[in-house]
Amino acid sequence: MTKIEFKSIGTIHSQFKDLEGMPIQPIGARGIKGEIHLNYEYKEGLEDLEGFSHIILIYYLHLSSGYSLEVKPFLDTEKRGIFATRAPKRPNPIGISVVRLEKIEGTKIYISDVDIVDGTPLLDIKPYIPNFDKHDDDDIKIGWFENKHHKAVEKKSDRRFLD
Numbered sequence: 001m002t003k004i005e006f007k008s009i010g011t012i013h014s015q016f017k018d019l020e021g022m023p024i025q026p027i028g029a030r031g032i033k034g035e036i037h038l039n040y041e042y043k044e045g046l047e048d049l050e051g052f053s054h055i056i057l058i059y060y061l062h063l064s065s066g067y068s069l070e071v072k073p074f075l076d077t078e079k080r081g082i083f084a085t086r087a088p089k090r091p092n093p094i095g096i097s098v099v100r101l102e103k104i105e106g107t108k109i110y111i112s113d114v115d116i117v118d119g120t121p122l123l124d125i126k127p128y129i130p131n132f133d134k135h136d137d138d139d140i141k142i143g144w145f146e147n148k149h150h151k152a153v154e155k156k157s158d159r160r161f162l163d
């Protein structure tokens with residue numbers, strides 16, 4: 001097994017101090033503001049980022065401990081294979097969120113549409129480019145989410161993945 005080591009490049013701050021009751025995806029967090037405090041050593045890497053309205057955040061789901069290969073996701077009552085879900089209790093607890101970039105001031109990045117708990121270690125930032133990331137193919141399938149994804153707008157988190 002290859003051992004890989006990452007270090008956080010900064011910290012994500014949000015109003016969510018607890019998993020209970022927070023949004024489960026950015027679609028359910030529209031307008032909810034947050035901040036990224038980037039470690040100073042990475043400041044130069046922010047050059048040119050302000051030209052993007054949305055960014056992809058890749059982060060360490062630091063409150064997850066252990067993992068389950070089958071989980072009951074927030075949007076279902078049936079168990080699903082972890083890799084067919086966005087649940088946080090994963091072998092490598094990595095989260096991704098496409099958030100709106102509001103502004104950058106020094107090493108502070110102001111964002112909105114935040115579905116991330118306060119204090120989450122940030123691993124990477126990438127620009128969101130619809131031409132690269134969005135598929136317009138008419139044969140896209142979204143598996144068991146088919147009749148359930150719309151519920152992510154309203155559905156709130158609980159603490160089920162902490163145990």
Ligand SMILES: C[S@@+](CC[C@H](N)C(=O)[O-])C[C@H]1O[C@@H](n2cnc3c(N)ncnc32)[C@H](O)[C@@H]1O
Pocket residue numbers: 019022023024025026060061062063064074086087088094095096097115116117120121156157158
């Ligand atoms: C379903 S996950 C989706 C995260 C991301 N948008 C994704 O798709 O990878 C979002 C949930 O993860 C949990 N969560 C958020 N930040 C976390 C953290 N730092 N550690 C563990 N769980 C976290 C909360 O329960 C939140 O509602």
